[in-house]
Amino acid sequence: MNDQITRRLSLPISNDGILDLHVGDPILLSGVIITGRDAVHKWLFDTFINKTRLPEGDDLKVYNAMKSILDGGVLYHCGPVVSRLDNGEYQFIAAGPTTSMREEPYQAEIMRNFNLKGVIGKGGMGAKTLAACHEVPAVYFHAVGGAAALIAETVKSVLSVHKLEFGAPEAIWVIEVIDFPVVVTMDAHGFSLHAEVRARSRDMLEKLIKS
Amino acid sequence: MRDLTREILELIRLTSTDLPAAVENKIRKAIENEAAGSIAKGALETICKNIELTRKNTVPICQDTGTPIFYVKYPEGWSQRRLIDQIKTAVAEATNLSFMRPNAVDTLSGANTGNNLGDQFFPTIHFEEIDGGVLTIDLMLKGGGCENVGAQYDLPDDRLHAGRDLEGVRKVVLDAVHQAQGEGCAPGFLGVAIGGDRGTSFAASKKALLRPIEHKNENNELAALEKRITDEANQLGIGPMxxxxxxxxxxxxxxxxxxxxxxxxxxVSYMCWAFRHRKMTVQDGQALYE
Structure with missing residues (x-):
């Protein structure tokens, strides 16, 4: 995974485009993406996948708005700092990734439901999501945790916001990004850098504990 | 009693947007240890670019501005109640100015208060009355990702063959680093407390992080253990992110x-690479920041 040449990728992404990606590839993503984290995943799962609650308020409207963007698109695990300008428009101030593993119970079903081509986050995800990456197909894009201002600069505009009642960090922000820097760490071919690093570091831990 | 609201606001701004040089230097040195062209090196370079950018533009280093944890040491005669009011006013104003993300969420309803002011537990404020005439406030902003990978062990731990000695401590701390993987935004800083009850132990592990980077542990045995844990944690090969x-x-x-x-x-309290910690000293009517 060394010395890879950074490639540019525009959304939406085709299946062929996804199959072309491998663990370790650095990518600059451009296009319209949607943020969603803990509250959004639970809301989507309970209302539209597991259906343990009925849609209410603007639920259906928001879901339909998300569908067209997420079909072939990506979801970003992010709770940004957003500032409201005098003209009423929003501006992203700081927008690094949040830990993705918390969405592991929901992610695979949400990927299948929307035909998501990827999620952006940090820390990687587990076996269920990796299996969905293979099946859909899709990939996991890793952004640099804490590189919040740098990533916010790639956000060219905030197109809309839904579910602001979840709170600004948990809301669904529809944004246009140009050259958002990420690295593929889980691909559609069944490889996960995170599973590999976890296994290797487990072997070393056992050695260090015995010494 | 003097009103310190403006000075505390400046402390928050500095902590959120301007990473201390000692932390930045540690990260810059780490770049040299990563292989040329590796994504690990690329991640550290991105981190350094972000540090420069936030300092220049006065914006948060990380969008998760975390739990604001204040440590106030005050001379006799100051009012804790008034200091709490001033801290709260400064926190709300810092949120309004986007130095902080609104982060206080009602646990049951999920409602965000919008201004980082919650109940008696949020923000966290520790008080200590001290001799002399100098007031100091340490502020640490600790994000949720790294807080979530913190861990507490109850020794002896049979799974890890860890007994009630420093060797046992070494084993469980390495296990915590392994469990954390990259989820706490590695490379991180480890605050470790040995002893206490469950509550004081975790609180002490955060306090351990306040020790200035250049200060050695006064106990030589613990100083050696600190170094060994850091070296061995790095042998795990988890790497940046x-x-x-x-x-x-x-x-x-x-x-x-x-x-x-x-x-x-x-x-074990895990602090991410974005170790946001600043200290304000108020003496003779002047506020100094380090």
């Missing part, structure tokens, strides 16, 4: 707390 690499932990700080005969807790 968990991408694999040579830098997983930048520093370890150990603190001890008296315990009950029945208990032997080891608590």
């Amino acid at each position: 968990g991408f694999s690499g040579n830098t997983t932990v930048l520093e370890t700080r150990i603190i001890t707390a008296h315990r009950l005969p029945a208990s032997f807790f080891v608590s």
Whole structure:
């Protein structure tokens, strides 16, 4: 995974485009993406996948708005700092990734439901999501945790916001990004850098504990 | 009593947007230890670019501005109630100015208060009355990702063959680093408390992080253990962001707390690379920041 040449990728992404990606590839993503984290995943799962609650308020409207963007698109695990300008428009101030593993119970079903081509986050995800990456197909894009201002600069505009009642960090922000820097760490071919690093570091831990 | 609201607001701005040079230097040195062209090196370079950018533009280093944890040391005669009011006013104003993300969420309803002011537990404020005439406030902003990978062990731990000694402490702390993988935004700083009850142990592990980077542990045995844990954590090969690499932990700080005969807790507070900690000293009417 060394010395890879950074490639540019525009959304939406085709299946062929996804199959072309491998663990370790650095990518600059451009296009319209949607943020969603803990509250959004639970809301989507309970209302539209597991259906343990009925849609209410603007639920259906928001879901339909998300569908067209997420079909072939990506979801970003992010709770940004957003500032409201005098003209009423929003501006992203700081927008690094949040830990993705918390969405592991929901992610695979949400990927299948929307035909998501990827999620952006940090820390990687587990076996269920990796299996969905293979099946859909899709990939996991890793952004640099804490590189919040740098990533916010790639956000060219905030197109809309839904579910602001979840709170600004948990809301669904529809944004246009140009050259958002990420690295593929889980691909559609069944490889996960995170599973590999976890296994290797487990072997070393056992050695260090015995010494 | 003097009103310190403006000075505390400046403390928050500085802590959120301007990473201390000692932390930045540690990260810059780590770049040299990663292989040329590796994604681990690329991640550290991105981190350094972000540090420069936020300092220049006065914007948060990380969108998760975390739990604001204040440590106030005040001379006799200051009012804790008024200091709490001033801290709260400064926190709300800092949120309004986007130095902080609104982060206080009602646990049951999920409603965000919008201004970082919650109940009696949020923000966290520790008070200590001290001799002399100098007031100091340390502020640490600790994000949720790294807080979530914190861990507490109850020794002996049979799974890890960890007994009630420093060797046992070493084993469980390495296990905590392994469990964390890259999820705490490695490379991180480890605050470790040995002893206490469950509550004081975790609180002490955070306090351990306040020790200035250049200060050595006064206990030589613990100083040696700190170094060994850092070295061995780096041998795990987890690397920046968990991408694999040579830098997983930048520093370890150990603190001890008296315990009950029945208990032997080891608590690990993991602090991400964005170790946002600043200190304000108020003396002779002047506020100084470090």
